[in-house]
Amino acid sequence: MARVTQAKLAYELRVACMRIARKVRYEGSGLAPHLFTILAQVEKQPRTATELAAAEQVSAASMSRTVVELEQRGLITRVRHESDGRTRLISLTGAGHRELAENRRQRDTWMRDRLAACSPAERAVLSEAAAILDRMVCGDAR
Amino acid sequence: MARVTQAKLAYELRVACMRIARKVRYEGSGLAPHLFTILAQVEKQPRTATELAAAEQVSAASMSRTVVELEQRGLITRVRHESDGRTRLISLTGAGHRELAENRRQRDTWMRDRLAACSPAERAVLSEAAAILDRMVCGDAR
DNA sequence: TATTGTTATACTCTATAACTATA
């Protein structure tokens, strides 16, 4: 019986999250999703192309192109590794930081508007839920 | 002060939902996202290609191709409208229903496993949150 | 030999424009 309830919740929660993600994705402009994601990754800490390809579950060839484009746009820089001449460490430029911030602001706008229309009690529930969802994903190997 | 809190919640909730959506999307196989979505739309009620294009915010040309592929795979059928010979109403076939169910089962698996690891209290919060999130999206014109 | 990264080529999903058929 509890199993049936959990299956139903799994479905409803999955669908709800996917709808929200879809809505929000429309709001960010000027930076395609695959470019945005890489900037966000590199912001946390400088990475190599191979590391990024693994993290994003994308081929090394695709990541190579993505990284070249970001560099051409002036959003990242690549500096040769001191001891291993094969790799280059990718970091955000100032323009990259600004682009990331602006895009996040756009993405957040839709959600902020919706939250403003919620009751304080609803917002409290959503706040707790966000923390739980975060833990659900971070429990992963990845 | 409440505004700051709401902005922070907007960010956290958005990121949490996007992470979940991303995780789940990896789990469904055999049916690309754009095909899955159309089957789900048509399941609710038979639709025309033009209606589906509008609902999915995609061009009529793209929808035309998508629909042709689904028909070739035997997942939908198209029957001419009785009074308007220009349009054809798209419906799920038996195979379409089965494909949809199987794909949903795959998508739900990851979420079900995570929920099983949550406490009953956490599941209660998530259940409430799912309902609120659902209302947030459905409040839209679309 | 193994690994990091790039280039060559092709496939998929998307779009705009031009077209056919029906209203």
Added chain:
DNA sequence: TATAGTTATAGAGTATAACAATA
């Protein structure tokens, strides 16, 4: 003329395979 749908063609993002440079 207007609308529903299709086909022609092109662009963006991805993949596999072949390659270059370094370990």
